[in-house]
Amino acid sequence: MASNASSASLPRLRVPWAVVGVTPFMVFALLFLILPTLFLVVGAFQDNEGGFTLANLGKLWTPTILASYWISIKVSVASAVIGAAIGAFIAYAAVSGGLPRWIRPTIMTFSGVASQFAGVPLAFAFLATLGRQGLVTLFLSSLFGVNIYAKGFNLLSFWGLTLTYLYFQIPLMVLIVTPAIEGLRKEWREAATILGASNWQYWRHIAGPVLLPSFLGAALLLFANAFGAIATAYALTGSSLNIVTILLYAQIRGDVLHDQNLGYAIAFGMIVITGLSNLCYILLRVRSERWLK
Amino acid sequence: MKSNRLGHWLAILIGTLYFVVPLAATFEFSLRKLRGIYSFEAYRVVLADPQFQSSFTFSVGLAVVTIVFGMAIIVPMAYFVELRLRKLRPLVEFVTLLPLVVPAIVIVFGYLRLYNSSSFLPLTNSTLSTNFLLTCGYVTLALPYMYRSVDTGLRAIDVRTLTEAAESLGASSATIIWRIILPNIRSAMLSGAFLTFAIVIGEFTFASLLNRPAFGPYLQLIGANRAYEPAALACMAFMITWACMGIIQVVSRNAVAARP
Numbered sequence: 024m025a026s027n028a029s030s031a032s033l034p035r036l037r038v039p040w041a042v043v044g045v046t047p048f049m050v051f052a053l054l055f056l057i058l059p060t061l062f063l064v065v066g067a068f069q070d071n072e073g074g075f076t077l078a079n080l081g082k083l084w085t086p087t088i089l090a091s092y093w094i095s096i097k098v099s100v101a102s103a104v105i106g107a108a109i110g111a112f113i114a115y116a117a118v119s120g121g122l123p124r125w126i127r128p129t130i131m132t133f134s135g136v137a138s139q140f141a142g143v144p145l146a147f148a149f150l151a152t153l154g155r156q157g158l159v160t161l162f163l164s165s166l167f168g169v170n171i172y173a174k175g176f177n178l179l180s181f182w183g184l185t186l187t188y189l190y191f192q193i194p195l196m197v198l199i200v201t202p203a204i205e206g207l208r209k210e211w212r213e214a215a216t217i218l219g220a221s222n223w224q225y226w227r228h229i230a231g232p233v234l235l236p237s238f239l240g241a242a243l244l245l246f247a248n249a250f251g252a253i254a255t256a257y258a259l260t261g262s263s264l265n266i267v268t269i270l271l272y273a274q275i276r277g278d279v280l281h282d283q284n285l286g287y288a289i290a291f292g293m294i295v296i297t298g299l300s301n302l303c304y305i306l307l308r309v310r311s312e313r314w315l316k
Numbered sequence: 317m318k319s320n321r322l323g324h325w326l327a328i329l330i331g332t333l334y335f336v337v338p339l340a341a342t343f344e345f346s347l348r349k350l351r352g353i354y355s356f357e358a359y360r361v362v363l364a365d366p367q368f369q370s371s372f373t374f375s376v377g378l379a380v381v382t383i384v385f386g387m388a389i390i391v392p393m394a395y396f397v398e399l400r401l402r403k404l405r406p407l408v409e410f411v412t413l414l415p416l417v418v419p420a421i422v423i424v425f426g427y428l429r430l431y432n433s434s435s436f437l438p439l440t441n442s443t444l445s446t447n448f449l450l451t452c453g454y455v456t457l458a459l460p461y462m463y464r465s466v467d468t469g470l471r472a473i474d475v476r477t478l479t480e481a482a483e484s485l486g487a488s489s490a491t492i493i494w495r496i497i498l499p500n501i502r503s504a505m506l507s508g509a510f511l512t513f514a515i516v517i518g519e520f521t522f523a524s525l526l527n528r529p530a531f532g533p534y535l536q537l538i539g540a541n542r543a544y545e546p547a548a549l550a551c552m553a554f555m556i557t558w559a560c561m562g563i564i565q566v567v568s569r570n571a572v573a574a575r576p
Binding site: 041044054056113116146150157159250268276293 | 323342389414416417425455459493547549564
């Protein structure tokens with residue numbers, strides 16, 4: 024009682040340490056994450072005098088800009104879908120057993136490394152592999168007489184970029200989806216088998232529906248990951264493959280579109296696309312966590 | 317079941333090929349600088365390049381400052397959110413996920429417009445303040461990874477009991493964080509730190525658009541102008557990434573082993 028009375032008599036003298044500890048982070052997030060993003064979002068709806076307008080968004084519907092969004096979306100979808108499928112399969116092969124014990128930790132470690140091996144060095148690696156003088160290119164032409172470049176392959180193209188992105192997309196998928204695959208209980212399979220289910224029926228009616236939200240969610244995350252990437256594509260193709268991040272980069276660098284509000288609109292469009300895919304990811308994750316507890 | 321296992325082996329085999337061949341090819345390519353023989357000439361040229369040395373040192377310094385600065389704002393925040401301000405958790409989770417939603421190039425575009433020379437906070441005016449802005453950009457990029465690792469570390473220990481014990485012995489909040497919490501989440505922080513290092517060391521977009529002489533823009537420049545040196549640099553970058561991830565594995569394994 025005595026201590027209560029004394030703390031009541033000095034109510035405001037205690038330093039609110041919790042607030043002091045949280046404030047720097049909040050100020051930082053506001054200044055260097057939220058305000059810069061908001062600034063662009065607001066700018067996308069303003070004209071040069073600061074009045075409200077939808078004209079900037081309207082200007083996105085020009086062939087160059089639409090084409091750059093479209094190629095970005097195509098590369099991101101292709102690398103996300105293919106990466107998710109292959110990554111899930113590798114993760115399943117590593118988790119579900121039947122293989123020596125050392126394989127799984129090796130794959131996990133390697134996935135951790137490869138999923139971070141992106142950016143400019145990744146472009147160099149693929150140029151050394153599948154570029155015109157690359158090892159695999161030379162190997163194929165000297166051993167099988169197949170010149171892949173004469174057959175229409177080009178590393179500086181849609182498929183070339185997709186193939187390169189898969190180098191970090193597949194390992195990322197392995198890392199994200201492994202916990203979900205681990206959540207598949209042995210009992211479910213046993214129960215299904217006892218009830219007479221075939222392997223196909225087990226996947227179609229049990230494992231598939233349980234894994235689907237995790238799988239789709241992870242694929243959406245891969246999509247956003249590829250959509251915002253720039254360094255690999257820039258180092259690989261220069262500006263010959265006009266994905267939207269490179270267009271925005273050129274716009275920031277040299278103001279190539281001569282209209283800074285249009286730049287804001289391009290940025291806003293990117294936020295909308297990655298935002299939507301992340302929103303769907305969160306919704307799907309909530310769904311998938313029902314089973315994985 | 318036999319054919320099943322064959323499929324698994326096949327998946328692993330194809331996966332391994334897809335990931336090992338480019339590495340092998342890059343390494344082989346990096347040795348081709350001298351005509352007709354394999355040599356480490358490309359590596360020698362790169363390592364002797366003063367621009368390599370200066371940009372690499374610059375990025376290592378940036379990475380260290382990013383880690384210290386990031387941890388300095390994230391650890392107290394995560395500690396108090398876990399201890400007293402649980403209702404802030406959804407907000408914090410949202411904010412720390414934002415850098416994965418908003419592409420890096422969009423964030424740096426915002427910086428350039430918000431902090432240019434004619435703005436209310438002209439950070440791009442001097443070299444020092446531009447470096448500060450770049451560091452803030454890197455803390456932002458690393459935010460999801462740093463927060464997640466610190467948060468995992470905090471959840472693994474009993475923050476409330478440790479804090480109450482320390483408080484009953486008369487420790488202040490700063491003492492508790494510095495002498496009780498930090499040593500207990502050291503391995504989690506190290507994981508976050510090395511992941512941050514791996515992200516910052518070769519980062520291109522921020523450094524290039526803020527015009528700072530970091531390692532990422534240097535890599536890009538070499539890539540545009542040389543033939544064999546880029547492959548050597550790619551091998552070195554891969555070794556660095558590998559080292560960072562390897563250290564994380566060792567650190568977290570020791571942490572698990574040390575736990576009673």
